[in-house]
Amino acid sequence: MDAxxxxxxxxxxxxxxPQLLERVEHDDDQEAWKELGWRLVLENDLVSPAGFAALKPLVRLAPRSAEARALAGEILERAAGHHGCDDLLAECAGAIAEFREVLLRHLQSRPADFLMSLRAPLAAEEEYHWAAALGDFEDDFYDVTCPHCGVGVRIAIGNYGRYSAIQDWNLGDVERRDLRPVVSEELTGTGRWMFETAAQAGQKALAEGIAHLFGRAECPACASVFNVADEYTSANRPVMR
Structure with a gap:
């Protein structure tokens, strides 16, 4: 307790x-898990100092606990924020590396919590912008800026369409242009890992969404074509301290 x-x-x-961690370690107490979530992570994307201190015990539980995997993932997704706990986070480097390996093994089983288990390794690799933004592509929007004319462009990837558009407060998304998905062979780095992991697990909708997210969009204002992922990364990847 002194620590x-x-x-x-x-x-x-x-x-x-620490009392709640002891409870969930010995008994799958759903009320204790719920309270841990409230105490470790705030709704406005901030994590408490106790959240980073809890990473090590959560990682120990992660191989057998979906709740531990989800909560540890939430904490890591917020690690780029202004939490003032850099020293605590640095002390968790070993646990974070272990957590990543746990998740990679877990993904091979095509789990029910596949999306969460895909996002958390991205956070472990400090790809925080993708860990926080990657959704199920049923109703996903990404706001970027055209690198050629500077106009704001909304990227939509969902069941209703996959397009770039100008957002009008009265008319909604106007001047829509179909996105151009990337060919899988052209993917590299993080995008390739995300796509291949989803595709190999039979997550067709997720893989198709990633192909569009890492594809190209036409600016409705100037008709230039740009890479969606590059512009989103440029605007949202945090500057690491």
């Missing part, structure tokens, strides 16, 4: 989190 004496949770308490 937690100065590590407050989101409710600015210091003794409750």
């Amino acid at each position: 937690w004496a100065h590590l407050h949770d989101c409710w600015f308490e210091v003794d409750r989190v």
Whole structure:
């Protein structure tokens, strides 16, 4: 308990989190898991100091607990924020690397929590912008800026369409242009890993969405063509301290 004496949770308490961790370690207590989530991660994407301190025990539970995987993933997705806990985060480097390996093994089983398990390794690799933004492509939007004329362009990838558009507050998405998905052979780096992992697991909708996200879009204003992922990364990848 002494190690937690100065590590407050989101409710600015210091003794409750270790008690809850002990409960979930010995019993799959759903109420305890729910309270842990409230205490470790705030709704406005901030994580408490106790959240980083909890990473190691959560990673120990991750191979057998979906709740531990989800909560550890949420904490990591917020690691790029202004949390003031850089020292605590650095101490978790070993646990983060272990967590990534746990998740990669878990993904091979085509789990029900596939999307969460795909996002968390991205956060472990400090690809925070993709970890936070990657959705199920049923109703996903990405706001970027045309690199040629500077106009704001909305990228939509969902069941209703896959297009670039200008957002009009009264008319909605106007001047729509179909996105041009990337050919899988042209993918490299993170995009290739995301696509291949989804495709190999039979996650067809997810793989198709990633192909569009890493494809090209036409600017409705100037008709120039640009890479969606490059512009989104440029605008959203955090500057690491």
